[in-house]
Amino acid sequence: MVPIDKVVVSIGGSVLIPGNNDSDYIARLAEMLISASKEVQLAVVCGGGKTARYYASTGRELGGDTYQLDIMGIGATRLNAQLLGVALGDMPVRVPETVEETANASKPGKIVVMGGTEPGHTTDAVATMVAREMGADRVVNATAVDAVYTDDPRTNPSAERIPEMTIARLGEIVYKEHDASRSSVFDPLGVKIAEECRIDISMVDGRDLIELEKAILGKPFNGTFVNSH
Template sequence: MTTKVLSVGGSIIAPDKPDENFLFEFSSMICSWLSENKDARLILVAGGGGPARNYQNSYKAVSEKFDENQKKLSAFEDSEKLNYACDWIGIMATRLNAQLLKTVFGPLCSQDVVTDPTKVSDFTGRILIASGWKPGFSTDNDAVLLAERFEADTVVNLSNIEKVYTDDPRKNPDAKPIDNISWSDFRKMVGDEWVPGKNCPFDPIASKKAQELGLKVICAGGKNIGNIKAVLDGKNYIGTTIS
C-alpha cells in the first residue's frame, strides 16, 4: 500500500472561517482519486489557519496589557510564556480543522484524529487525519514524522502560495519563483528557529528533520484542485520541489 502525506495548510481550510467550496472540491477530488487508486492511502495533516492567528493575536493583545499593568515578568520570560501559549492556541485550532476534515471524509477515515504522531501504531482506513501535537513546531513537522512512521517518501505541502520565492514577493518585486531547491539552500532561507504563527513555506524544524530523512517536499497551491491531483498522479505540476 502506497502512502502519501499532504500537509493541508489552515490558510486554505479556514482562511478566516471554513472555506466550504474548497472543502467540497478538495474532498470530491480526493474521494475520486482514492477510488481510482485502490493501492493508495492518504495522510492529511491540518493546519490552524485564520482561527489560529486570530486567537493568537487576541491573546498577545491581552497579554501585553496584562504585563504592562503587572510588571511581574522579565522580557525573556514574557517571550517564552507568549510563544508557549500561542503554540497551544494554534494547536487547538489545528485540531478543530482536523476534526472538520475527518467529518467531511466520513467512512474513509475510520480512526480518531491523530494528535501525537509518535504514538499512532496503525492505519486502518483509506485516510488518516492528523492535527498539531505540541509546542515547538508547526503541523509541517507532524507531517514529516508521519511520513517517517508510514514510510512515505514525499510530503506535499499545500498552502496559499503556488511556489517558494527567493524573497517575499509581496514586499520585494524582484523576488523570483523557485522550481527546485536543495534542503541546504532552502534551510538558509527559512533559518532554524520556529516562532508560533511564523509565515514561511515549510517549518524550519520540519525542514531539518526532512533533510535528515532524505524526504522530498513539494510546496504547491492548495486552491488549485487539478494541480493537487497532478501531484498525486506524479504528473507535471506547478510548485517547488525541495530535496
C-alpha cells in the same frame, strides 16, 4: 502486489479557511483526496490558519506566553482537521494527537487527518514526522502561494520563482526561529527531518486542486519540487 506510494499532505489553515467559499473548496478537496487515496496511501495534517492567528494575537494581548499560545493554536488545527473530516464523511470525535497514532491508523484506502501535536512543533514539522514514521515517499505542502520564491512575491514583485531545488537550498531559505502563529516557507525542523530521511517535498498552491492532485500522485506539477536525494 506492487506497493503504493505513501504521501503526507500538509495543508495550511490559510488554504482551508481563508473565508473564500470555504465549504465549496473543502468539499472539492475531500472529493479529490478520496479519489487520490485509491492510488496512494494518504495522511493529512491541517494547519491552524486565521483561527490560530486570532487566538495567538488575542492571547498575546492578554499576557499569554509562547507555550500557552501554541496550545491554543494546536486546538485550532484540530478543529480544522475535524472540519475536513466532515467533508470526508468520517469526522473523528477525537483527532489523532500523536505522530505514532496517525501512522498506525494509516492504511491503503483510509485517509487519516490530524492537526498539531505539541508546543514548538508546527504542522509542517508534524507532517514530516508522520512521513518519517510511515516511511512515506513525499510530503506535499499545500500553501497559499504557488511555489517557493527567493522572497515573498506578495510584497516583492521582483521575487524569483524556483521550480526545483535541493533540500539544502530550502534549508537556507526557511526561517530559523519558531514563533507562535508565524508563517514561513517550511518549518526548519521539517526540512532537517526530510533531509535526514530523504523525503521529497512538493510545494503547491493548495487551492489549485488540479496541481495539488498531481503533486500528491507524484506527477509533474506546477509548483516547487524539493529533491531530498
